[in-house]
Amino acid sequence: MIKHFLNFEWKQFFRSSYWQKSIALNILMGFLALYFMLTFLVLGISIYPILKKQFPESDPLIMVNGFLFYWFLGDLVMRFFMQKLPVLNIKPLLILPLKRSSILNYVLGKSAISFFNFLPLFAIIPFGVILIFEDYNTTTSLIWMLLMYIFTLIINFLNFIIEAKSAETELSFLPIIAIASGLFALNHFEIISISTALGNAVNAIISNPILIIIPILVLVGLYAMNYAELKKKLYVDGSLKAKADVATTTDLAWTRRFGDIAPFLQLDLKLLWRNKRPRSSLFIVVIGLFYGLAFYPNPTFQNLTPMIVFVGIFVTGIFMINFGQFIPAWDSGYYKLLMSQNIKYKQYLNSKYSLMTISAVLMFVLSIPYVYFGWKILAIHFAAMVYNIGINSHVLLYGGSFNRKKIDLTQRAAFNYQGTGAVQWIIGFPLLLIPILFFYIPYKFINFEAGVITLIVLGGIGIVFHQKIMNFITKQYLNSKHKMISAFDQNN
Amino acid sequence: MIKSTELSKKYGDVTVLNIPSLEIPKGQSFGLVGNNGAGKTTYFNLLLDLIKPTTGKVLNNEIQVNKSEDWKPFTAAFIDESFLIGYLTPEEYFYFIGELRGMNKADIDTFLSQFKEIFNDEIIGKKKYLRDLSKGNQKKAGIVAALIGNPEVVILDEPFANLDPTTQIRLKKLLKDLTVKNKTTLLVSSHDLGHVTEVCERIVVLDKGVIVKDLETSEETLKELETYFSV
Numbered sequence: 001m002i003k004h005f006l007n008f009e010w011k012q013f014f015r016s017s018y019w020q021k022s023i024a025l026n027i028l029m030g031f032l033a034l035y036f037m038l039t040f041l042v043l044g045i046s047i048y049p050i051l052k053k054q055f056p057e058s059d060p061l062i063m064v065n066g067f068l069f070y071w072f073l074g075d076l077v078m079r080f081f082m083q084k085l086p087v088l089n090i091k092p093l094l095i096l097p098l099k100r101s102s103i104l105n106y107v108l109g110k111s112a113i114s115f116f117n118f119l120p121l122f123a124i125i126p127f128g129v130i131l132i133f134e135d136y137n138t139t140t141s142l143i144w145m146l147l148m149y150i151f152t153l154i155i156n157f158l159n160f161i162i163e164a165k166s167a168e169t170e171l172s173f174l175p176i177i178a179i180a181s182g183l184f185a186l187n188h189f190e191i192i193s194i195s196t197a198l199g200n201a202v203n204a205i206i207s208n209p210i211l212i213i214i215p216i217l218v219l220v221g222l223y224a225m226n227y228a229e230l231k232k233k234l235y236v237d238g239s240l241k242a243k244a245d246v247a248t249t250t251d252l253a254w255t256r257r258f259g260d261i262a263p264f265l266q267l268d269l270k271l272l273w274r275n276k277r278p279r280s281s282l283f284i285v286v287i288g289l290f291y292g293l294a295f296y297p298n299p300t301f302q303n304l305t306p307m308i309v310f311v312g313i314f315v316t317g318i319f320m321i322n323f324g325q326f327i328p329a330w331d332s333g334y335y336k337l338l339m340s341q342n343i344k345y346k347q348y349l350n351s352k353y354s355l356m357t358i359s360a361v362l363m364f365v366l367s368i369p370y371v372y373f374g375w376k377i378l379a380i381h382f383a384a385m386v387y388n389i390g391i392n393s394h395v396l397l398y399g400g401s402f403n404r405k406k407i408d409l410t411q412r413a414a415f416n417y418q419g420t421g422a423v424q425w426i427i428g429f430p431l432l433l434i435p436i437l438f439f440y441i442p443y444k445f446i447n448f449e450a451g452v453i454t455l456i457v458l459g460g461i462g463i464v465f466h467q468k469i470m471n472f473i474t475k476q477y478l479n480s481k482h483k484m485i486s487a488f489d490q491n492n
Numbered sequence: 493m494i495k496s497t498e499l500s501k502k503y504g505d506v507t508v509l510n511i512p513s514l515e516i517p518k519g520q521s522f523g524l525v526g527n528n529g530a531g532k533t534t535y536f537n538l539l540l541d542l543i544k545p546t547t548g549k550v551l552n553n554e555i556q557v558n559k560s561e562d563w564k565p566f567t568a569a570f571i572d573e574s575f576l577i578g579y580l581t582p583e584e585y586f587y588f589i590g591e592l593r594g595m596n597k598a599d600i601d602t603f604l605s606q607f608k609e610i611f612n613d614e615i616i617g618k619k620k621y622l623r624d625l626s627k628g629n630q631k632k633a634g635i636v637a638a639l640i641g642n643p644e645v646v647i648l649d650e651p652f653a654n655l656d657p658t659t660q661i662r663l664k665k666l667l668k669d670l671t672v673k674n675k676t677t678l679l680v681s682s683h684d685l686g687h688v689t690e691v692c693e694r695i696v697v698l699d700k701g702v703i704v705k706d707l708e709t710s711e712e713t714l715k716e717l718e719t720y721f722s723v
Binding site: 027248262263266267270271274275333334335336337339340341342344345409481482485486489 | 540541542543544561564567569571573574575576577578579580584588589591592593615619621641702
């Protein structure tokens, strides 16, 4: 039986049009995986010598154990956003003559061999091997390695339980954030020192190997919990059925003042709010807003004026770039409707443009408090906003006419590259980097004001010729209309 | 009203549609039948300029559909679920389409009241998004949306599939009224010979992209079609 399951898995992976179509994307993912593996490997190899050198009096193993808490917490949070129990694929298996228990064991067992569980091994094994060479007791090292892997699996199965529970309560990622930050706070403010407790526990186990039975029991318990939880839901009206949300109707009457683009604007706002994938681009906006805080408080940064342009474009344009990149793929699910309805293409595109403009202005207004770090920042943010509205938004719309990738709106966003084609990657960098160049040249040869004015003038030109540019862009969309329709018609 | 000349569509070497000439006069209810792969949906997609013809052209009220967008104001269609916007509630969807066709909320509410029977209390006011409705109810919503704003040309691909028997009967009556009262040009395709002979005054049979029969509906039409397809 397992043979068939593995065979399906293999076919599912290699026959998905995903794999066949976007080799570039797979190479990118491959590099990312390689990067993480190397990082962990370097970590595993270097941590012992580094700790030995920095803290010659302490035992590196004990120190590492003291930090395990943070690793586990980080691992748990990361998994929550990126790892998912693949239950939906088993629907066709239900009516076949298979025992439910073997389906369940297969689904749960499969999750144990995911990339997330292999990654830590790249750090665990080198560190453990070094321990052996450094004259630690061989049993101690082996038990430590085994224990770390058991913990990895515990996190694996714990994550699915948290995911299942938060899905039931409709709170999406709030519980995990609350739990993680709660634990972190308890530990950080030394109300309960969990990291010390965990460290002591690990130390106790490696010095007394029989105690390893405790984490093994925890693991078995979690597996059983997952098993029971899944078993309850293994019906087509259970978790196999996509969840129906309760619809909330909103009027959005204020959009009326935008005239004939109002219906599209309303549609876009609903699109953003009611679908998982675009909704997360709203959350990214919040992150983007605080992005400046990572740089501005640092005094050395104040001298790197061109870098402020980068942050400015980023802060005022983060929504624009995130949303604009996938025009018109956001509407790919019902593109045929839009193309056969009584719609002028230009109106449709203008609505997207307006949304991007509004976002840029709003982000600028919200970023005004950065003036605390100097008026130059405010001036550059303003210039960046004008540049984004005049140039970047048009570039994004133009780039969209090359978009041939469907987006399934119900999929989640983190590490979901659905809809991204090579063009989207290529377009991303110039949006952020070219304005720096436009600023830097006059800044270098004349002065700061000249750089700011250059950006504003360039953006201004884009705004003045908006109608002309839109006519050109509309023509591009009309030319590629049929190609887009047929591309959006294909399922990934 | 709709005139196709030398219309053909090829994918590679395979010709999926080849219609030298077909004219559908204004106000006619026109039925398209044929087995899977006969080219029914391809033909409708060509009428709506959703795919490019390999040769020939389609004129909708003297407007060539792939040259100008001016046929859109008086043409409406429901081909498949991809004509629905999944994250809207049915009401919002109707209002959106209404707005595109120059009708305000009140107009739409009045318009929708005549479909109360067809909706059977399962569509309006249910606090559900279109993506969460059953296939049959999605179809009802799509068909009704295609009738918004009294379009002169209505194109429906397989309107009877997935509908319950009661709705099928109501829909047949509705479609018949449409051509009689409003002079709407109606194009439907169907696999159900009974339905299509009941609704349409003219029936065209497609086979592998070619017109093999073009019949004026009469008492004998259903028999004739059944004999043709039972081979």
